[in-house]
Amino acid sequence: xxxxxxxxxxxxxxxxxxxxxxxxxxxxxxxxxxxxxxxxxxxxxxxxxxxxxxxxxxxxxxxxxxxxxxxxxxxxxxxxxxxxxxxxxxxxxxxxxxxxxxxxxxxxxxxxxxxxxxxxxxxxxxxxxxxxxxxxxxxxxxxxxxxxxxxxxxxxxxxxxxxxxxxxxxxxxxxxxxxxxxxx
Numbered sequence: 424x425x426x427x428x429x430x431x432x433x434x435x436x437x438x439x440x441x442x443x444x445x446x447x448x449x450x451x452x453x454x455x456x457x458x459x460x461x462x463x464x465x466x467x468x469x470x471x472x473x474x475x476x477x478x479x480x481x482x483x484x485x486x487x488x489x490x491x492x493x494x495x496x497x498x499x500x501x502x503x504x505x506x507x508x509x510x511x512x513x514x515x516x517x518x519x520x521x522x523x524x525x526x527x528x529x530x531x532x533x534x535x536x537x538x539x540x541x542x543x544x545x546x547x548x549x550x551x552x553x554x555x556x557x558x559x560x561x562x563x564x565x566x567x568x569x570x571x572x573x574x575x576x577x578x579x580x581x582x583x584x585x586x587x588x589x590x591x592x593x594x595x596x597x598x599x600x601x602x603x604x605x606x607x
Contacts, residue, residue, distance in 0.1 A: 444521055447471035448584035448595075449489070450529070450555025451479040451575035453503065461488050462576050467583060467598075468492045473520070475586070477555035477573075478512070478529035479503045486512075501529035501555065515544050522591040524549045530556025530572075538563075538570045551586070551593050560584070562595040571595045 447467050454461050461484065468474065474494050478501025480486050486508065489496050500512040515528035526545045530537055534557040541554045551569040560574035560582045573584030574597065581600040586593055 443587050443589040444473065445471050446473045446475055446520075446586040446588070448475045448477070448553060448571065448573040448586055449576060450477040450573050451501070451558055451577055452485050453479055453481050453575070453577035454485050461485055462581075464489075464576075464583070465492070467585075468494060471585070473497065475525075475527060475553055477501065477527055477553060478508075479555060480508060481505065483507055483511075497527065499527045499529055502531065517545060517547075517549065521588045523551060523588050523593045525551045525553060525593070527553045530554040533557075534559055537572075538565060541570070542568075551595075553586075560597040562597050569593055569595060573597065576600070 449464065452462065471494060474489055474496045476486070476489060476496060476498040478499050481503055482505050486498060497518060498512050499515055500508045515526065517524065517526045526549045528541055528544050530541060532540060537557060541552045549568065551571060553571050555572055557572060558575035558578055559572065561570055561572040563570050571584060571586065574582035576583060582597050583600065585596045585598060
């Protein structure tokens with residue numbers, strides 16, 4: 424497992440390795456309420472060291488699918504998740520990976536000013552804020568902080584994200600998925 428844990432704002436660094444860490448980021452899968460199946464993410468998961476999931480799986484079967492690949496899954500629940508997920512997963516959490524402090528939160532409200540709302544959920548400064556909810560991909564630096572939303576896997580314009588962490592730096596990539604591949 425990747426050495427990853429929650430931290431206080433003055434946490435010690437966990438990673439000092441030289442290799443670039445690749446993190447798959449998924450959100451808003453919405454199975455079975457908006458999808459007939461769980462999408463095949465195996466090719467993306469196999470290329471990843473870690474998985475971040477920012478909620479709206481809708482049911483625990485999706486989380487079980489992600490965990491079946493034997494990669495560490497760091498997840499928060501979303502507003503559309505079933506009661507089991509809402510009691511099992513936190514609403515938000517913070518982790519430190521290779522000296523990069525990251526907050527995960529599903530999100531709430533409209534897309535307008537969501538970056539500000541997400542940032543205000545956390546009581547300390549982070550290097551990256553990872554969220555979902557809006558179904559609108561976002562990969563943007565604001566005042567030197569990464570705000571990253573992978574989009575949704577359940578819509579016409581399906582997407583997911585990859586984060587790359589190296590030497591205390593983080594960058595994101597939005598990957599657009601064809602509807603044929605995603606089965607929508």
